[in-house]
Structures are given as structure tokens and as C-alpha cells.
Amino acid sequence: MMRRTAHLLAALVLAMSSLALQAKEAAPLAADPLTEKRLLAITTELRCLVCQNQTIADSNADLANDFRREIRKLIAEGKSDQEILDFMVARYGDFVRYRPPVKGTTILLWAGPAALLVIGLTTLILYLRRRNSAISDAALSSEEQRQIAALLDPSSHDSQNNKPQ
Amino acid sequence: MNRFLWPLVGFVALVVLLAVGLNLNPRDVPSPLVGKPAANFSLPVLNAERKFGPEDMKGKVWLLNVWASWCVSCRAEHPILVELGKKNIVPVVGLNYKEVRGDGTTDMAKTDPAAEERLARQNAAKWLKQHGDPYTLSVLDLDGRVGIDYGVYGVPETYIIDKAGIIRMKHTGPVTPDILSSRILPLVAELNK
Numbered sequence: 345m346m347r348r349t350a351h352l353l354a355a356l357v358l359a360m361s362s363l364a365l366q367a368k369e370a371a372p373l374a375a376d377p378l379t380e381k382r383l384l385a386i387t388t389e390l391r392c393l394v395c396q397n398q399t400i401a402d403s404n405a406d407l408a409n410d411f412r413r414e415i416r417k418l419i420a421e422g423k424s425d426q427e428i429l430d431f432m433v434a435r436y437g438d439f440v441r442y443r444p445p446v447k448g449t450t451i452l453l454w455a456g457p458a459a460l461l462v463i464g465l466t467t468l469i470l471y472l473r474r475r476n477s478a479i480s481d482a483a484l485s486s487e488e489q490r491q492i493a494a495l496l497d498p499s500s501h502d503s504q505n506n507k508p509q
Numbered sequence: 510m511n512r513f514l515w516p517l518v519g520f521v522a523l524v525v526l527l528a529v530g531l532n533l534n535p536r537d538v539p540s541p542l543v544g545k546p547a548a549n550f551s552l553p554v555l556n557a558e559r560k561f562g563p564e565d566m567k568g569k570v571w572l573l574n575v576w577a578s579w580c581v582s583c584r585a586e587h588p589i590l591v592e593l594g595k596k597n598i599v600p601v602v603g604l605n606y607k608e609v610r611g612d613g614t615t616d617m618a619k620t621d622p623a624a625e626e627r628l629a630r631q632n633a634a635k636w637l638k639q640h641g642d643p644y645t646l647s648v649l650d651l652d653g654r655v656g657i658d659y660g661v662y663g664v665p666e667t668y669i670i671d672k673a674g675i676i677r678m679k680h681t682g683p684v685t686p687d688i689l690s691s692r693i694l695p696l697v698a699e700l701n702k
Contacts, residue, residue, distance in 0.1 A: 393538065393662035393663070394662060394663065396535060406607070406610075406611065406613075407653075407662055410652070410653050410654075410656075410657060411657070414654070414657055433541070434541060434542075435541070435542065435657060435658060435659070435660040436538070436540075436541070436660050436662065437538060437539060437540060437541040437660075438541075439538045439539075
């Protein structure tokens with residue numbers, strides 16, 4: 345038993361080490377950890393245009409690497425975060441921002457979900473109210489009254505139940 | 510009947526909305542650079558020992574076509590560009606984009622800048638010899654830095670630049686005969702007036 349476990353462990357270690365060998369080397373970090381922190385904050389706000397639903401921070405695409413290199417350079421030049429975002433938007437448009445600014449062309453994007461919720465809730469409330477009033481207003485016909493009385497009458501109920509099938 | 514009318518209308522509206530959404534091309538991101546001056550650059554010219562910049566084209570309407578030998582879609586549009594080049598309607602400048610580091614087969618850690626440029630010139634020239642050269646000239650954007658200034662995110666891309674150096678149109682993806690005849694050539698003719 346012990347031997348088997350040892351073999352398994354050895355195999356596992358081997359498998360993991362070969363995986364580690366296959367993994368790519370990490371891109372060199374800038375010497376300054378503050379730069380890296382800012383880079384991460386900025387790239388989390390930016391969309392990778394190759395793999396459109398990833399941020400540049402998440403993406404390993406070549407273009408994302410180019411953007412990181414460029415943003416590191418801009419940070420080194422002393423540009424502010426806003427200036428760097430503006431640099432990207434000037435070249436790639438609002439689409440490059442993960443949180444596009446609220447303006448005429450993006451208003452549907454920002455207000456759309458809330459508007460749909462309001463429309464849905466209003467429709468639901470109106471529908472329920474109309475249904476409620478429709479139910480309370482309905483008067484019973486004399487035939488229906490008679491049927492209710494028959495159903496509620498315990499004697500008729502029993503006699504029905506006791507009837508031979 | 511009326512009971513089902515509104516849900517039906519809503520359903521049809523939803524289908525139309527989704528159908529339109531499905532047929533939009535998510536890669537077709539509108540470029541904020543249209544209407545803005547083309548970014549300046551000075552890059553080495555392929556098959557020559559000189560540099561070229563957009564200023565050299567002042568007073569002319571021209572196309573800037575982003576390409577690379579590793580780019581598969583460029584092969585699709587290339588015959589169309591070669592045809593266009595033969596007609597001499599509009600000068601087409603090639604922006605060779607990340608020729609070496611873009612193809613992913615060269616270990617960049619072991620390639621110095623001089624070697625990269627040599628390899629790029631070699632690969633690009635070979636590819637143009639093989640597929641035809643529609644370009645007035647091609648410039649080498651080895652690290653893709655100029656590409657960023659032009660908002661390049663997928664090769665091929667094509668820009669129409671007017672006499673004053675303003676970008677008038679950007680097309681992402683291969684140029685098709687349809688796009689050439691319905692959008693590019695009419696705009697070139699208009700700008701040349």
C-alpha cells in the first residue's frame with residue numbers, strides 16, 4: 345500500500361513538473377511595483393479588442409501585450425491614469441473602455457435594463473389590478489348560487505358519498 | 510384574438526431585435542480616428558534604404574493597407590489589391606505590421622532589433638514576390654507601435670486618407686470586391702474632385 349502511494353506521488357510530481365516546464369515564462373515586470381499596480385488598475389478598465397469580452401489585464405493576446413508595453417511607457421513618461429485612458433479612447437473609441445461613459449450613443453446601454461424593469465413591473469401591476477377588479481366585480485348567477493348551496497349542504501354531501509358506486 | 514395580439518407583437522419585435530443583433534459584426538468597431546488627421550510616423554521602407562511618413566503623401570488621396578505575411582485574411586484580399594494596383598487609380602501604401610513578432614514562430618528573446626528587421630525585410634519581400642506587390646511602397650512597423658496610433662487591432666485593415674492627411678474611412682478585415690466598388694472607390698473619386 346505504502347509503495348503504491350509513493351509511486352502515485354512520484355507520478356504526480358513528474359506530471360506537475362512537466363506542466364511547469366510547458367508553461368510560458370512570465371513577462372518581465374517593470375522594476376517599479378507601483379508602476380505595475382497602476383498598470384493593473386488601468387488595464388482592468390480596458391477591453392482587449394481581439395478577445396472582446398476580456399480586459400487587457402486578463403488577456404494574453406499579442407495586442408494586449410503591446411498595450412501593456414505602451415501603457416508602461418506612458419506611466420514612465422509621467423502621464424496620469426486619465427491621460428492614459430484618453431490615449432486609448434482616442435485610438436480605439438469608447439468601446440475600448442469596459443465602462444463606457446454615459447452619453448447620447450451609450451444611453452440605451454446604461455438606461456436600457458432599468459427601463460425594461462420599469463416597463464415589466466408597470467405591466468405586471470396593471471395586469472394584476474385589472475384581474476383583481478375583474479374577479480371582484482363578477483356576480484354569480486342564480487344557477488351558480490344553487491350549485492354552491494348544494495355543495496355546501498352537509499346532508500347532500502354525505503348522501504352523495506354514501507351512494508353505492 | 511386581441512389577447513394574443515400584444516404578446517405576438519412583442520415576440521416579433523424581440524425576434525427582429527435579435528436577428529439584427531446576430532447579423533452585426535462585433536469586430537466592426539467604429540473608429541474614432543475617422544475625420545481626424547492620420548498619425549505621423551517615420552518608418553523604414555521595404556526593399557529600400559530610406560524612410561517614409563504620411564507627410565510624403567500630402568496633396569494625394571491614398572490608401573494605407575495594414576498587412577503581414579503571417580496574416581491569413583490578407584491572402585483573401587490580396588488579389589483584389591493587386592488588381593487595384595494595376596489600374597493605377599489610387600496609390601496604396603502597405604503598413605507591414607509586426608512581420609516577425611506577429612507570426613509567433615520566432616523567439617523574440619533571442620532576436621535582436623537588427624536581426625528582427627533583417628528577417629522582416631526577407632519574409633515580407635518573399636511574400637510579395639510570391640503573391641504580387643500592389644503597393645506603391647511598404648513600410649515596416651516591427652513592434653506595432655504605429656499600429657496602435659492607427660487603432661489597428663486586427664489585420665488586414667485599410668484606411669482612406671485625403672489630400673489634407675485626414676483619415677476619411679477605415680475598413681477592418683479583408684477588402685472584398687463589393688466593399689471596393691461600393692465604398693472605397695466612390696469615396697476616392699469624391700475626395701479626388
